[in-house]
Amino acid sequence: MSNTFTSKSLRSPKSPGAPFRAALLGIGAALALALGAPAHAQNLPGSGKTVNLARPSWDTDWFPTSIYAKALEALGYTVSGPTTLDVPTFYQAASQRDVDLWVSGWLPQQQNYLDQFPGDLAVVGTVAAKGALQGFLVDKKTAEAHDIRNIADLAKPEIARLFDANGDGKADLVACPPGWICEQDIDERLEAFGLRDAVQPTKASYSASMADAIGRYGEGKPILFYTWTPNWTVGALKPGRDVVWLETPELPGKPEQSVAIAGVEGCVADPCRLGWQVGDIRPIVNTAFINENPAVRKLLETASIPVDDIHAQNARMNDGENTEADIARHADEWIGKNRETFDSWIAQAGAAAR
Secondary structure (H helix, E strand, O other): OOOOOOOOOOOOOOOOOHHHHHHHHHHHHHHHHHOOOOOOHHHOOOOOOEEEEEEEOOHHHHHHHHHHHHHHHHOOOEEEEEEEEOHHHHHHHHHOOOOOEEEEEEEOOOHHHHOOOOOOEEEOOOOEEEEEOEEEEEEHHHHHHHOOOEHHHHHOHHHHHHHOOOOOOOEEEEOOOOOOHHHHHHHHHHHHOOOOOOEEEEOOOHHHHHHHHHHHHHOOOOOEEEEEOOOOHHHHOOEOOOEEEOEOOOOOOOHHHHOOEOOOOOEOOOOEOOOOOOEEEEEEEEHHHHHHOHHHHHHHHHOOOOHHHHHHHHHHHHOOOOOHHHHHHHHHHHHHHOHHHHHHHHHHHHHHOO
């Protein structure tokens, strides 16, 4: 994602538990047989090699990172990190091979960072296709009662006042804290659509602001917020049932942001103009590293995670299961439920190293 979100000071993920280690030994044995070698860990394609893994400062992507880390470990790699980095820092670090990869490239939102390092970085595989949405939402009841369909409708004083929680006459919008790139994106849109005098963006802690909005929704009060996906918010407030995506006018000079997108669940229109491009979440890797590691290339080309599974895990984090140990456990549980799929990733990656 192009946004830069707050990071949490947490310990590096713990190693898999005994049951998972046992499973890895079984995978290692299968790989060794496939490669015609003795069933020892040193015969895995990553034996003796280290992957310097990065993850983004928004923790909604830490679950996929943990699954990919465990897949790399299953191939015999030692995983260093993951190191938590903001978007610009990651691209700089990966271009210099201070880190090797992350699985949190939001494209096309991050394309401008990628373009700064031609030849040094590569996009390999897809974690979640068409899973990265961004936009403005309001509660469904208020949208339907007052025929609110477009963010520009908030320019009407009587509409803005519906979302006024503090009595200043402006609509209170859960936005992004200072320093996040989405803060800049939201400000740009409010300015472009003449909403500065009608909308007051709340730039405090996003999680705390959303918790307050959810509380207001529970009391039957109107709410207005920005969000992105994958994110726990669309689990807590389901588009189409609790809230609706609003359309956004064309952003001057950026027609690509106003492309109509078909099938956006819970949008007021279909196709829907969210005001942001729909993105894919894709791994970004150092070119030299990926050329040296065909097993990692094949893993990234093969692996993917359903967006709904990421949403569900994000909801668990929001409910309090948000420590490093929790995230590692969630990854182990996902792997256990998707064992055949996970094992196929490892088998195909191992075969690619022959």
